[in-house]
Amino acid sequence: MTTEALTPTGRRRIDAKLIRHIAIRYAMVIVLLLVMCFFAYRSARFATPDNAITILVAAAPFALIAIGQTLVILTGGIDLSVGSVIALSSMTGALAAKTFPDQIWIAVIVSVVVGLIAGSINGFVVSVIKVPPFIATLGMLTLASGAAYVVGSGAPINGLPESFGAIANTRVLGLTIPVILMIIGIVGLGIVMRRTAFGLRIYAVGGNPLAAQIAGIKTGRVLFSVYAISGALAGLSGLMLASRVITGSPTLGQGYELDAIAAVVIGGASLLGGRGTIWGTALGLLLIQTLNNGLDILTVPAYWQNVIKGILIVAAVAVDVWAAKRRV
Amino acid sequence: MSDRIADRHPRDSVPEALSTEAQPVVLECAGIEKAFSGIPVLKGVSLQLQPGTITALAGENGAGKSTLMKIASGQYRADAGEVRVRGELLTSGSTQSANRLGVAIVPQELASLLDLTVYENIFIGRELKGPFGLRRKMMIEEARKDLQQFGLQFDPTRKMGTLPVGIRQIIEIIKATNTGARAILLDEPSSAIAEREVQQLLEVMRALRDQGVALLFTTHKMEEMRAVADHVVILRDGGLVLDAPMAAVSDDDIVTAMIGRELEDLFPDRPEHTEEVVLDVRDLHVEGAPEPVSISVRRGEIIGLAGLVGAGRTELIEGIFGVRRTTSGTITVDGKTIKRNDPFASIGANIALVPEDRKGAGGVLSMDILDNGSLPRLKSFTTAGWLRQRARRDAVSQATESVRLRSRGLGQSMETLSGGNQQKVVFARWLTGTVDVLLLDEPTRGVDVGARSEIYRIITDLAAKGMAVIMASSDMPEILSLSHRALVLREGRIAGTLGPSELAAPDVQDRIFRLASGLSATPTTGIPTFTNKEDAR
Numbered sequence A: 001m002t003t004e005a006l007t008p009t010g011r012r013r014i015d016a017k018l019i020r021h022i023a024i025r026y027a028m029v030i031v032l033l034l035v036m037c038f039f040a041y042r043s044a045r046f047a048t049p050d051n052a053i054t055i056l057v058a059a060a061p062f063a064l065i066a067i068g069q070t071l072v073i074l075t076g077g078i079d080l081s082v083g084s085v086i087a088l089s090s091m092t093g094a095l096a097a098k099t100f101p102d103q104i105w106i107a108v109i110v111s112v113v114v115g116l117i118a119g120s121i122n123g124f125v126v127s128v129i130k131v132p133p134f135i136a137t138l139g140m141l142t143l144a145s146g147a148a149y150v151v152g153s154g155a156p157i158n159g160l161p162e163s164f165g166a167i168a169n170t171r172v173l174g175l176t177i178p179v180i181l182m183i184i185g186i187v188g189l190g191i192v193m194r195r196t197a198f199g200l201r202i203y204a205v206g207g208n209p210l211a212a213q214i215a216g217i218k219t220g221r222v223l224f225s226v227y228a229i230s231g232a233l234a235g236l237s238g239l240m241l242a243s244r245v246i247t248g249s250p251t252l253g254q255g256y257e258l259d260a261i262a263a264v265v266i267g268g269a270s271l272l273g274g275r276g277t278i279w280g281t282a283l284g285l286l287l288i289q290t291l292n293n294g295l296d297i298l299t300v301p302a303y304w305q306n307v308i309k310g311i312l313i314v315a316a317v318a319v320d321v322w323a324a325k326r327r328v
Numbered sequence B: 001m002s003d004r005i006a007d008r009h010p011r012d013s014v015p016e017a018l019s020t021e022a023q024p025v026v027l028e029c030a031g032i033e034k035a036f037s038g039i040p041v042l043k044g045v046s047l048q049l050q051p052g053t054i055t056a057l058a059g060e061n062g063a064g065k066s067t068l069m070k071i072a073s074g075q076y077r078a079d080a081g082e083v084r085v086r087g088e089l090l091t092s093g094s095t096q097s098a099n100r101l102g103v104a105i106v107p108q109e110l111a112s113l114l115d116l117t118v119y120e121n122i123f124i125g126r127e128l129k130g131p132f133g134l135r136r137k138m139m140i141e142e143a144r145k146d147l148q149q150f151g152l153q154f155d156p157t158r159k160m161g162t163l164p165v166g167i168r169q170i171i172e173i174i175k176a177t178n179t180g181a182r183a184i185l186l187d188e189p190s191s192a193i194a195e196r197e198v199q200q201l202l203e204v205m206r207a208l209r210d211q212g213v214a215l216l217f218t219t220h221k222m223e224e225m226r227a228v229a230d231h232v233v234i235l236r237d238g239g240l241v242l243d244a245p246m247a248a249v250s251d252d253d254i255v256t257a258m259i260g261r262e263l264e265d266l267f268p269d270r271p272e273h274t275e276e277v278v279l280d281v282r283d284l285h286v287e288g289a290p291e292p293v294s295i296s297v298r299r300g301e302i303i304g305l306a307g308l309v310g311a312g313r314t315e316l317i318e319g320i321f322g323v324r325r326t327t328s329g330t331i332t333v334d335g336k337t338i339k340r341n342d343p344f345a346s347i348g349a350n351i352a353l354v355p356e357d358r359k360g361a362g363g364v365l366s367m368d369i370l371d372n373g374s375l376p377r378l379k380s381f382t383t384a385g386w387l388r389q390r391a392r393r394d395a396v397s398q399a400t401e402s403v404r405l406r407s408r409g410l411g412q413s414m415e416t417l418s419g420g421n422q423q424k425v426v427f428a429r430w431l432t433g434t435v436d437v438l439l440l441d442e443p444t445r446g447v448d449v450g451a452r453s454e455i456y457r458i459i460t461d462l463a464a465k466g467m468a469v470i471m472a473s474s475d476m477p478e479i480l481s482l483s484h485r486a487l488v489l490r491e492g493r494i495a496g497t498l499g500p501s502e503l504a505a506p507d508v509q510d511r512i513f514r515l516a517s518g519l520s521a522t523p524t525t526g527i528p529t530f531t532n533k534e535d536a537r
Helices: A016-025 A027-042 A049-074 A082-099 A104-127 A133-151 A162-169 A177-195 A197-207 A209-214 A219-245 A256-266 A278-297 A302-325 B003-007 B065-072 B095-101 B118-123 B136-149 B165-178 B195-210 B222-228 B251-259 B313-321 B343-348 B358-362 B369-374 B389-402 B419-432 B449-464 B476-482 B500-504 B508-517
Strands: B027-036 B039-049 B054-058 B080-085 B088-090 B103-106 B183-186 B214-218 B231-236 B239-245 B277-286 B293-298 B302-307 B326-333 B336-338 B351-354 B437-441 B468-472 B485-490 B493-498
Touching (some): A016 A302, A027 A278, A027 A302, A082 A104, A082 A256, B065 B103, B088 B095, B165 B195, B195 B222, B277 B468, B302 B313, B343 B351, B437 B449, B468 B476, B485 B500
Parallel strands (some): B054 B231
Antiparallel strands (some): B027 B080, B080 B088, B277 B293, B485 B493
16 A cells, blocks of 8 residues: 555565555544543553543444444435433333333333334435435424423433443443444454455445445345434434443433544545545544543533534544545 | 638638747657556557647557557656656646646546536636625626637537537537636547537547647547548557658558558448248337337348437337346347347347447446456356366357457456447357347447457358347448448437348448438438548548
8 A cells, every 4th residue: 555655676665655655545544542641641640541541431332323324325415313312212212211220121122122213213314215314313302302392291210220321330340231242343344344244335325325236236125225224323323321320311412423423434435425434433432532631631611622522623624634645 | 600710721820929939839748657456558658749730649448559658648657657748747646746747638538517507517616706706797798709610509508418428528528628728639439429420529629729739639540530630640559650740641651650560441241041930039029119020130240330429220229138127029149039128138139239338338447358258158157156266267268268358357347448349349249158149339439540450350250150249330331331221320229221232332321321310211421431531622
């Protein structure tokens, strides 16, 4: 991949050209490292193992919806509904936990299945009725949000059994369950996208739906499945969030879809579909979470945090756009 | 309508001032080198464009023509060498600065604003403004004059999207000259447009030449070079192999320079076909067609589908494959009836489709050769959904070798391949498995001579192996030389069928044209035929 940097003898020279090549190829990694260096320089509390765990814990619920979002965006679509699906699944999961306090697995299944159903409805509306994804999932955003309030008659569901809280707060090998799920999700889907026919079909449908259809790919089925997966992952994310605070809340996950979309785009995916990777999304997610965490540590006021975050997100993508042009 | 322009055609009408020593060269490329990922694409190419001349830039697909144009127009940065426009160095590698210096490119894929009107397209970016906003009336009048100057007689308030591609292209050229371009680069201007529009395009090019503009255009067609070019420049494998006045070289010189060897017969011999029917289409009614169609194709047989643009050839082929809706009829392959309207079932029955629009329907440009090559037969490279990388790599590399694909490797992105090589990938991806029925739609459109003869060989080889082939083509020699039988379509109906003896008859082209256009069978004079379009000049 660095053929230009090879001398005629085949030895790699370290010169301006090679450095430029690396800078262009790994622009986003470099941005992330610079941001980390800045925070580490400004605060001794940033570069500690404990803080690294804190970042991962905060990232986990976003990671689940961001990887689902990546699949959707790769097909050229978008899923705006994941934030409210989180709210709905946290409410239904909490309700199930309250109703069956001794069989907590029911709550787990209910949360995930509610997410899966919401995602499947999105998938059906997009792939069969052919409503544009933006509109279809905007509808689901409103619907699921409303439904989340309906479940608890407008109020959060409290007083849940201990065992419900154990779901997200149990540690295995020093990591909480959501962090483990995040790692499994990223590595698993990352491999699936590279190594399976399913992954290849997603790229094909996003890159050129007509060509994909002529190659015998059932494009509708691929579209349906990415929305269903995105929904199920949002359901899982809702369960984790509700379990962490041992409460089901209709405002949980509000606005999360935007951070997830930002992570995917920062990760280098094209909103037109066909281009992007799970690894890129993981990188984008890490950048956003590092910013959240670092600005907190520096005790930047919350409103200013948003201002800075907004600027940095656009700047990060601008760097990527600049680098992408020079990759040709 | 183009007479007026043709009158201006004689070369001595070039304004004297433009050919003086003051600006002898409009655009000069000197020692241009360019490599992509270490693979050289241009190896030191130099070329000069004089005002009031037309230069044809020819060469096989992948020879570096498009890259050279993109460097000359500032889209790519050259690794070495320089581009000078009227003596000024083009440094920044941006199209804007090239535009400012007076170089404009009309790309293969036009970037017209289809929902805006013609005059808005012409004036976009330099609108005429008055104290009360846009001076639309004035712009419309100016645009009308511009159109008339190039022999186009229609209302400039028409929506760009309602015009054929060829006319849109001419409007893009008008726009480029209006912004003051003194050198215009046309990348394969004739590859996507109808025959009549090509003539119009050539007229426009002549008119511009007479205004002192320097034109450079890429083409695969000898007749176009002969018709307008003063000069011909030929690239092969990134190097310049011929740079000569058009009058000084013969057709054979050009072809030899392009492919680096003598061109053997363009068309290979037709393979023998058997009597066993492989594909049987019974009363297939394609949605929108006036009546159902029946065709049967035998093993090893090549059926040509002739007809004018819009005769329903593409629709029929897509209907058989299942990507266009059909409402009734049966399709059987080897005696087994296959499900209609289901491309997946068609592929399962060993039917393959190489569509007309390579970029739109053939390949996925954002993916690499390996992924494109394995798309139609993913099932045969997977175990429980997991790709078997070795098997996939082996099969695709074997298939691409069999079509003699020229690439940097299976990891090369489809969008960086030349047109002919993209077409080869679209062919090769089916050849990783058995194909019984091969459906081809304009298999050599926009493909150069060398790759063209290779594609013909691929087609006849595949037929010889026992495939039944249906080939839709607008290229008359292709129909006449490759097919065993030709069906002529008109308005969705089969207007006539020609067997081997009829295809060999001397009057066959005239006959096909009559069938295709619905004229009476009695020969009359003055009707244009498909070939020798240039003889009229």
